[in-house]
Amino acid sequence: MASATRALLRCATRATPLTVASQSTRSATTVPVRAFSNSRTLREEEEDEGDHHKKNIKNLKAQVKRWEQKYKLDISEGKEEEEELDFDAADPYEHIPSLGHGYIEQERETRHYLRLAAYEMPLLAKLAKPFVPPKEGEVLRFRYTSYQGEDHPAQHKVVLQVSPFDLDLTEAQRIKMIKLAGSRYNPDTRIMKFNCEMFNTQAQNKRFLADQLDKLIAESKKSEDTFEDIPVDVRHVSRKQQKKNKRVSGMPPASYGWTMTPYRKEALARFREEKFAKQTPALDANILAELEAATLAEATDATKQPTA
Template identity: 40%
Template sequence: MAAPFKRICAQAAKQPCLRPHPRRRPDAAHHRTFTTTPVPHATSAADTQFLTTFPSSDADAPLDPTYEEDDLSSLAHAELDQHRELREMVRIAAWEMPLLSALSKPFEQPDRTKLPLRWRYTTYMGELHPAASKVVVEFKPADISDLSAPQRDKLLKLAGPRYNHLTGVLKMSCESHANQAQNKRHLGDIIAALLASARDSTADSFADMPLDTRHVKRKAAPRFPVAWLLTEERKRELDSHRRTALLAEGQRVEQNTMVSGAAAIESARQIDLRKVEEPAMVQARQPLVKGKQGKKEFAGRERGGGR
């Protein structure tokens, strides 16, 4: 409401006054128009280049866009920018995204022997978090083709509790450094050192030590009971049991020995109107009057039995 009202006031100030003032003489030739205080003129041309003159009161004069109070608010501009951004995204999805289909390639299963390492990173969508720098790597020693059986056993023994013999996966993680790249480089150095130690034939091969798997807790998976299996014999037994139950129920219905819950509830809800007593008419007591007259009426009601 404020912007249209200011616009009307600005237009009224720019138009000449056609109605004469009531205190002035009607035969006056010219009437003074409603104008604001004019801006004083600058003395030099250097000062006028930074000033904007106020529009004159003449209706034919061009309007200065500086004083046209028809602009949107800051909230409206923000909403308009969001609408422009959304339209740009929709335009990209409609006209540019379909062109990416020409660059699509069929999926090929990666060769685990060439890329045995699988990296996993953690992100919190731009927010700072202590666990955002954590990097996890896992691989299967069986996917490394250039390792012999004794070297692979030595690698598993060197890995210790990081190897799960149930899944055959060796898993390690690092979050000691501030950046993900540093943690990844650290894990890569550790894996390279493990492989170098496993391939080293001059060092101890740990052949006399068994592989320790006590750190892996095997969870007992629940099994379906064999007695619950629905065999053909069990199906025939259930069918005969159901048939016997239906026959017994039909006999009870024919002999009228089955108790019906709906009939019992309906019979309990029946009301014998003859046993209902008629309401007794009780005379309403009149309020007592204060003072001596009230005491007399109270004494009279007590003698009359409270009537």
């Protein structure tokens, strides 16, 4: 449509030919439109012709504009079309929604950590140290929590693990320590576990746990009261185990003992018959006793009534 419109405009600006007949030769000659007359000069004719062409161009442009508005056409020059098709200058992310940007950010983060694992993690092998088992006197085990430089409320927490059987205690003192430790002692692993996060640094929490252990050892070595009359309470272990194995929802798992076989049916029938046979004499005796009591009461009431 754009090329057709430009062709119309070029035709409108071009001079329209006119055929004029010569009187002497009687032959047809084609000349531009210049109507000669006795009253008007050639310049005036050219000016009128130019005004006419300008008017036609204006009318054609107005018609093209009406076509664009009516049929929603895009009649533009070649330069503007090239600018619209310039993909290099366009923003590559202008047509991606926010969800797409989220996926791109997630992929970028994943690749970042993959690069760390591929190029920087092998460098940590230079810092590796051989394992040295603890000595006989090193019975305390402190465990720390690190978040790789990130601030976290639990980064100051310190956990102390120690076994009463590794300490220099007698059997009675060891049992007393286990009773004093209470739920902090696990009979399955035979380890006591303490933790502290009251202070702002790990060193302070570690010092506090060490002091508490010293107090516990000193209290266990006192011979005034050995708590011999108090048994070792391990109910906290059974509660944890029950909570771990607690059924949340649904039917319990099927068992072979629930299968109703012919042999099991006969066994249940014999069990019911024996149970009913044991209960029948007792029921009969109770019924007879109630009947005798009722008969005696009726006889007593009859003797008490006055005769007419």
